[in-house]
Amino acid sequence: ADVTHLRVADSFPSGHYLSRLLLKPWMDEVTKRTNGAIVFDYFPGQQLGKAADMLALTQNGVADIGYVAPAYVSDKMPTSEVAMLPGSFANSCEGTRAYWKVARDGLVAKQDYAPNRIRLLIAVALPPYQILTAKTPVTKLEDLKGLKLRSTGGAQDLTLRTLGAVPVRMAAPDTYESLSRGTLDGVVFPLDSVVSYNVEKLVKHSTEKANFSSFIVAYSISDNAWKKLTPEVQKIMQEAGDATVKSACAAVDQQDAEIKKKLQDAGVAFEPLTPAFSAQLTDLLKNVANEWATGLDGRGKQGTAVLKEFREALGAPAN
Amino acid sequence: MITLIGLGLLFLLLALGTPVGFAMLVAGITGLYLIGGMGMVAGILQTAPLSTVAAYELITIPMFLLMAELVLVSGVADDLFRATAAWMGRVRGGLGMATALAGAGFGAICGTSTASAATLSSTSLPAMLKQGYEPRLAAGVVAISGTLAMLIPPSIALVVYGLLAEVNIGGLLIGGILPGILVTFTIMATVWFLVWQDPSRAPEATPVSWREKFRLLRVIGPMLLLFGMVTGVIYTGIATPTEASALGAAGALLIALWYGKLTPRSLSRALLRASHGTCMIAMILLGAYVFGYFFTITQVTQNIVAFVGGLEVSRWVIMALILCGYIVLGMFMDQIAILVLTVPVVLPLIKSLGFDPLWFGVVKIVTAEVGMITPPIGLNCFIVSRYSGRPVAEVFRGTFPHFVAHLIAIAILVAFPQIILWLPSMMHGGH
Amino acid sequence: MESLIKGLLGVIGAIERVAIGIAMVMMFAIMVIVASDVFMRYVFNSPFAWAYDLISLYLMAGVFFLAVSQAYGAGAHVSVDILQQTFPPRAKRLSECVTCIVGLVAFALVARFSFDRALDAYQSQDVIAGSIPWPTWPSIALVPLGTGLLCLRLAVTLLGQLASLATGRDIIPAVANSHDTGEVFE
Ligand code: NA
Numbered sequence: 058a059d060v061t062h063l064r065v066a067d068s069f070p071s072g073h074y075l076s077r078l079l080l081k082p083w084m085d086e087v088t089k090r091t092n093g094a095i096v097f098d099y100f101p102g103q104q105l106g107k108a109a110d111m112l113a114l115t116q117n118g119v120a121d122i123g124y125v126a127p128a129y130v131s132d133k134m135p136t137s138e139v140a141m142l143p144g145s146f147a148n149s150c151e152g153t154r155a156y157w158k159v160a161r162d163g164l165v166a167k168q169d170y171a172p173n174r175i176r177l178l179i180a181v182a183l184p185p186y187q188i189l190t191a192k193t194p195v196t197k198l199e200d201l202k203g204l205k206l207r208s209t210g211g212a213q214d215l216t217l218r219t220l221g222a223v224p225v226r227m228a229a230p231d232t233y234e235s236l237s238r239g240t241l242d243g244v245v246f247p248l249d250s251v252v253s254y255n256v257e258k259l260v261k262h263s264t265e266k267a268n269f270s271s272f273i274v275a276y277s278i279s280d281n282a283w284k285k286l287t288p289e290v291q292k293i294m295q296e297a298g299d300a301t302v303k304s305a306c307a308a309v310d311q312q313d314a315e316i317k318k319k320l321q322d323a324g325v326a327f328e329p330l331t332p333a334f335s336a337q338l339t340d341l342l343k344n345v346a347n348e349w350a351t352g353l354d355g356r357g358k359q360g361t362a363v364l365k366e367f368r369e370a371l372g373a374p375a376n
Numbered sequence: 377m378i379t380l381i382g383l384g385l386l387f388l389l390l391a392l393g394t395p396v397g398f399a400m401l402v403a404g405i406t407g408l409y410l411i412g413g414m415g416m417v418a419g420i421l422q423t424a425p426l427s428t429v430a431a432y433e434l435i436t437i438p439m440f441l442l443m444a445e446l447v448l449v450s451g452v453a454d455d456l457f458r459a460t461a462a463w464m465g466r467v468r469g470g471l472g473m474a475t476a477l478a479g480a481g482f483g484a485i486c487g488t489s490t491a492s493a494a495t496l497s498s499t500s501l502p503a504m505l506k507q508g509y510e511p512r513l514a515a516g517v518v519a520i521s522g523t524l525a526m527l528i529p530p531s532i533a534l535v536v537y538g539l540l541a542e543v544n545i546g547g548l549l550i551g552g553i554l555p556g557i558l559v560t561f562t563i564m565a566t567v568w569f570l571v572w573q574d575p576s577r578a579p580e581a582t583p584v585s586w587r588e589k590f591r592l593l594r595v596i597g598p599m600l601l602l603f604g605m606v607t608g609v610i611y612t613g614i615a616t617p618t619e620a621s622a623l624g625a626a627g628a629l630l631i632a633l634w635y636g637k638l639t640p641r642s643l644s645r646a647l648l649r650a651s652h653g654t655c656m657i658a659m660i661l662l663g664a665y666v667f668g669y670f671f672t673i674t675q676v677t678q679n680i681v682a683f684v685g686g687l688e689v690s691r692w693v694i695m696a697l698i699l700c701g702y703i704v705l706g707m708f709m710d711q712i713a714i715l716v717l718t719v720p721v722v723l724p725l726i727k728s729l730g731f732d733p734l735w736f737g738v739v740k741i742v743t744a745e746v747g748m749i750t751p752p753i754g755l756n757c758f759i760v761s762r763y764s765g766r767p768v769a770e771v772f773r774g775t776f777p778h779f780v781a782h783l784i785a786i787a788i789l790v791a792f793p794q795i796i797l798w799l800p801s802m803m804h805g806g807h
Numbered sequence: 808m809e810s811l812i813k814g815l816l817g818v819i820g821a822i823e824r825v826a827i828g829i830a831m832v833m834m835f836a837i838m839v840i841v842a843s844d845v846f847m848r849y850v851f852n853s854p855f856a857w858a859y860d861l862i863s864l865y866l867m868a869g870v871f872f873l874a875v876s877q878a879y880g881a882g883a884h885v886s887v888d889i890l891q892q893t894f895p896p897r898a899k900r901l902s903e904c905v906t907c908i909v910g911l912v913a914f915a916l917v918a919r920f921s922f923d924r925a926l927d928a929y930q931s932q933d934v935i936a937g938s939i940p941w942p943t944w945p946s947i948a949l950v951p952l953g954t955g956l957l958c959l960r961l962a963v964t965l966l967g968q969l970a971s972l973a974t975g976r977d978i979i980p981a982v983a984n985s986h987d988t989g990e991v992f993e
Pocket residue numbers: 482483484485486487488524525526527528529530531
């Protein structure tokens with residue numbers, strides 16, 4: 058029988074939980090349902106290029122399917138950041154469902170995916186980032202004043218500045234040193250990163266059930282590679298995508314809960330926000346989102362419309 | 377087949393004297409074209425050149441180079457060998473041992489072994505020859521002592537490994553300190569052995585007065601200051617390794633200013649030389665990335681690694697195989713290129729075998745030191761030959777005893793991983 | 808012919824000196840910015856928010872691409888010339904011709920494809936997300952700028968080698984003055 062090989066590339070170290078929970082199940086499912094007619098050659102760990110280059114590599118056919126994380130190509134996929142804005146959702150599945158909707162059929166698909174000649178296959182939103190600090194807990198707005206927190210740039214910078222904190226840009230592996238010496242007071246991390254960068258020994262406090270931003274992990278296929286597939290295969294890929302995305306976000310949320318437990322055992326105190334702080338936060342973060350949207354509007358990218366659509370998708374009932 | 381064409385083209389170009397980075401770039405482009413046509417070439421070439429260099433963490437390369445150049449401007453490095461020579465002078469083979477110590481000392485402020493070999497060639501080599509040392513012995517000890525710069529922090533090779541392997545760079549750099557001392561003593565012991573075998577290889581030096589000995593010690597001050605500025609800052613965690621490199625360069629600038637050696641002319645010369653060094657390394661990184669993508673797509677490396685990983689033997693046998701592979705590769709390839717080409721595929725195997733990636737990185741760099749002195753491509757030997765006007769073959773013969781001694785040092789580091797891991801584990805609570 | 812080639816080399820050399828001069832200033836700027844950033848963070852609790860993007864987007868790219876051509880001319884790109892040194896002069900020139908031709912093809916491709924990307928980024932006014940929306944095109948444009956200049960250098964070197972081979976006179980040196988420590992730059 059005819060076997061089609063598709064090159065899949067990402068930048069996760071091989072065996073990383075995201076490729077295990079998201080990519081692998083999808084690839085296995087597609088290979089199974091096509092009776093082995095589609096075979097994936099998987100190149101993990103930046104073997105075909107760096108995370109920021111995955112879009113171009115996918116567009117040019119170096120990879121057929123690439124880990125195109127919109128945050129790494131914010132210049133080319135600016136509207137996807139809507140799902141990474143702070144304060145918008147409470148867990149991975151909520152965020153994933155909403156992003157999946159706007160990035161498959163909505164304005165984000167139209168603005169971030171179509172013009173870049175790629176098509177979204179699978180995605181998850183990471184569980185909301187928390188602020189984890191080494192010395193003082195963050196339970197009210199004043200606690201954030203002047204706090205040096207590691208930031209990845211983008212809307213996270215804007216968020217931290219709005220909250221009165223000092224965003225410090227640095228590579229994630231450098232956070233350990235910086236935290237241990239007070240170069241940083243804390244980090245804005247998903248809980249999994251706390252463990253993978255070893256900072257669980259250094260942080261003592263974490264916010265609980267807040268959302269200080271998120272991150273979209275997404276694998277996309279180039280239009281070129283897509284067009285070469287038969288309609289049956291395309292259908293299988295889409296159906297496998299729908300199913301995998303649902304199970305993957307649940308697994309990611311499950312893992313988040315487990316890590317939280319582990320961190321608590323390691324002595325990290327999870328402090329819920331005070332109601333007053335929660336209310337302030339909602340207001341301030343809404344402003345961050347609106348500011349982000351008007352910024353995009355000014356560049357003709359329909360930020361306000363995207364934000365509205367995403368919020369509606371978040372509100373829509375789960376099916 | 378395509379793999380062989382790519383490799384063949386690479387070695388043909390290298391043999392013709394095409395710069396290493398160019399040769400890998402051209403061979404990589406050709407291979408990519410044969411596999412995936414112009415589209416694939418376009419995909420890689422649109423992205424790889426910029427993302428190879430446009431990364432914040434890579435500022436360590438120009439900054440470490442600039443630091444070493446500014447130290448040379450300040451003139452304190454000139455006295456380094458004279459100081460070690462004065463203190464080692466009365467020992468048989470003392471100048472040879474002093475060269476190893478000066479190599480370690482200069483290595484503590486210089487990040488590349490070639491720059492260090494060049495400096496040692498212009499200071500300690502003439503001194504030994506003038507003393508009547510056997511040229512082969514003198515050239516050999518200079519070539520090997522230069523390699524200490526890539527093991528003792530700061531080290532550009534360790535930084536590149538850390539970036540590729542996503543291993544804590546601060547821990548890696550600190551992990552290089554004790555092995556650096558071990559290798560320094562290995563070199564000194566080798567010199568002692570060679571001179572014990574045949575005393576005529578190293579005539580005795582003239583004694584230096586105590587007064588002079590202590591006068592020469594004053595170079596230690598600024599050197600220690602700089603070493604503390606970089607390695608101390610990293611060890612204590614005051615700044616990240618990336619920031620420490622810029623602090624080191626700024627510190628070296630202040631030292632040059634303090635010694636009154638900083639002029640617009642000397643500054644611009646240091647910047648130019650650091651710029652050339654950066655270009656050379658970045659060009660090799662770029663070529664190696666492009667060639668590496670080609671090689672990855674052919675899946676040759678993954679298959680070799682999968683084969684080795686699947687062998688039904690002890691993990692120590694596999695480690696020995698990997699290290700031998702590195703030593704053989706090191707005979708033919710540039711060390712930075714080897715890191716780019718192999719780390720992404722070898723590292724998962726290393727981790728799955730239960731080895732510590734930090735430990736492996738330092739051991740890998742010690743095997744890289746070997747590569748700098750093995751024929752046919754042993755850069756340090758070329759540099760020593762060029763500076764001294766001695767034939768390359770003679771330099772290679774002179775490094776052979778050090779090659780053997782280095783293998784013993786590697787065996788010790790493999791047998792006692794704590795030599796590498798202990799200091800990093802002492803850094804603020806351990807890793 | 809000879810004067811034409813020497814004239815071209817002079818012009819390219821002048822452009823290269825300006826370019827690498829800028830690269831050197833950028834390198835110095837990286838040192839100053841990062842060192843002051845650490846200082847600002849410790850003393851005033853306010854690190855430079857712009858430093859990270861400025862350095863990774865523009866300065867590092869400039870340090871390499873603006874210097875790459877001059878570095879080639881100065882023989883700074885390390886090569887394994889152990890075999891080449893044993894060649895007779897004409898073979899040396901021929902091997903240099905090979906380097907120029909393959910290098911020209913490779914870097915012309917790099918320049919072309921990155922030019923497309925820079926143009927695309929310019930036309931769509933791409934900016935990175937962040938507190939300062941830095942445009943991406945100047946960073947990408949450094950690639951075709953630097954490698955384009957290198958292409959010119961390689962083309963003229965090739966011409967010089969061919970002319971030297973044809974006339975039997977040393978119009979340009981057989982091998983770029985490799986590992987020369989005596990380069991002068993004012
Ligand atoms: Na060093």
